[in-house]
Amino acid sequence: METRRRKLTFRAWRRGFREMDLYMGSFADKFLPDFNEAELDEFARLLDVPDWEVYAWLIGQQEVPDNHKGPVLDQLIAFRYAPQAG
Numbered sequence: 001m002e003t004r005r006r007k008l009t010f011r012a013w014r015r016g017f018r019e020m021d022l023y024m025g026s027f028a029d030k031f032l033p034d035f036n037e038a039e040l041d042e043f044a045r046l047l048d049v050p051d052w053e054v055y056a057w058l059i060g061q062q063e064v065p066d067n068h069k070g071p072v073l074d075q076l077i078a079f080r081y082a083p084q085a086g
Contacts, residue, residue: 001040005032008043017051023058023081031075042072 009032013025028043035043046054049068056062058077 001037004040005035008032008040008047011047012043015047015051017055020051020055022083023079024054024076026081027076027079030079035072039072042070046073046076 009025009028012028012032013021015021015024024047032040032043046068053062057064057068057073064073
């Protein structure tokens, strides 16, 4: 499970759209260590969705399709990215 968490976190930080890299990568850093297998499965499915589509869901520009609704996406939408001081 730990290897899978590391791979998903790596993918979350390397989406290709910098804003999504920061948002999803920070989310992964914070929540993936405590995710169970079903939550990791849902997050992995979200990583397969194009950036622009997930971004539209996050900012409320598009409604989330039923096949992507779930507790992890709800948590992602509620998440507030805050840059770390440093």
